[in-house]
Amino acid sequence: MKIRIKKAGLMATIQDLGRHYYLSQGVPVSGVMDSLSAQIANLSLGNAPNDAVIEFTQSGASFVTEDDVLLCLSGAGACLKTEAGILPSNCPLFVPAGTNLYLENAPPGCRSYLAIAGGWAAPEVLGSKSTYVTGRFGGLDGRCLKDNDILNSSGNLTATTMVIWDSLKGGAINHPKWSVGRALFLPDARNTIRVMRGREFNWFDGPSTSSFFSQEYTLGHNSNRMGYQLKGKPIHRVFEGELLSTAVTPGTIQVTNNGDLVLLMADCQTTGGYPRIAQVAAVDLPLCAQLKPGDPINFKEISWKEAEKLYIERELDLRKLALAIKQRYNVE
């Protein structure tokens, strides 16, 4: 199974769930920005959750199927269209060879994930297929996809994937009646992001910390896979100490010396020296991944205990989803 990219759009990269074993050598996690959508796309095909997907940014990309393929699109950056009309997201799609497909605007988000039966083929670099463009490794030669790239499935289909394939293959585009209710996990567009207090929360004055939870911020134009600029009232410090550089992680919200907020995302550096006002709840990071420059964002506090509970629930729900799809196709 393979496709040829006709237009890569704004930014398209191969990603999986990240490179987790080299943080101590300064290697960022990378991986998909929206891990919920990427996993839904994979699980819908009977793939493993960590299989490589293509992360597309907003609309404008297009590709052609070179063979008969089994695909799934999830996320909120675009919908998949043929000349004949819109195709459903969050369910397996059989698409015959020679079909032109377009990612077009409609949903309100930023990023979409295209999975293929068996996952996209890419060499593992430091235990992951994720592209890290700054380091020029991972994915396709460490770079963004470009026009005319050919992308193949790994060809390693699970038993579930093979049953799905057999149930849909034929001469025309085909899909089942079911699709995954992505909105059951998270609403498509919610701009209130749940956060926990960061280690240096008390370094800032009362008016600043209360406005952090009450005001609306806007995503700055200099926002990318490394981090987001959040435009709003500057945060003032009461404690003027220097923080000794220590580990940071995607979801960490730092306050720069000018009082500006930076929300660290998938390709962020492994350590940082700016005080941390908050940490985004892991379950809400996929919502952040769907924000575009200019979008509003605001924060609501939850406890660390609540965050861990939500995280565990999300993980268990994803496992239940994988099992439910298996059972639907009578694979044990």
Next chain:
Amino acid sequence: MTDLAGKNNLQVYPLSECALTIEFRKSIDDAIVTRVNAFDRLLNKKGMPGMYQTVPAYASLTVFFDPLILLNSSLPGKTGFDKARNYLLELNEEIGLSLELEGSSLITIPVCYGGEFGGDLEYVAAYTKLNNEAVIKLHSEAVYKVCMIGFIPGFAYLGGLSPALEIPRKGTPVKVAPGAVGIAGSQTGIYPLETPGGWQIIGRTPVCLFDAKRSQPSLLKTGDRVKFEPITFSEFEKYSGG
């Protein structure tokens, strides 16, 4: 006398749902760096349910884990965070007073100082009221310790810079070449990749600091000791060529 083995100067806080940080002390101190590394080695030897990576820094150690595995473990505590914290505080009691690091190596790194490779050498000399030769001598005769790897893949923060060479970083970062050797504050370091950087660049090494194709991609790791050896431009070229 610092209470190095005591747990009263340990603070444990969550970094995310999947990570917690053990903070040893809020200042840079050679003994603390050694202690972070001793703890890191012990933890990696003993393991922890669900743990997949640790990130040692100047005075802290961050432990990354899968909360689901941790929660299903028999460690005491109601939440994943509590279980990890209890386990790590107990482990802290096991660190002996002998904190000498086994396996930390002395790595010599050749550097071509000044000229086109060290565009800020003259500025550093002027700022520190030394001449170029004295800056090179002070920089290359010290033995440094890798306090932390961070910022970009393979970037080592080296402690042990001569106080005579302390200098503020640049106001605005500029593009630096791979292998560029810089100083800022009381630290020195080498940029592994071409990147914007704010440190004052005094030379460049032909050695590859980070290569994703190596099994140990970063040449330096926390706890290593490093020495710089001045080389000429033609030695640099010879090194790069073969």
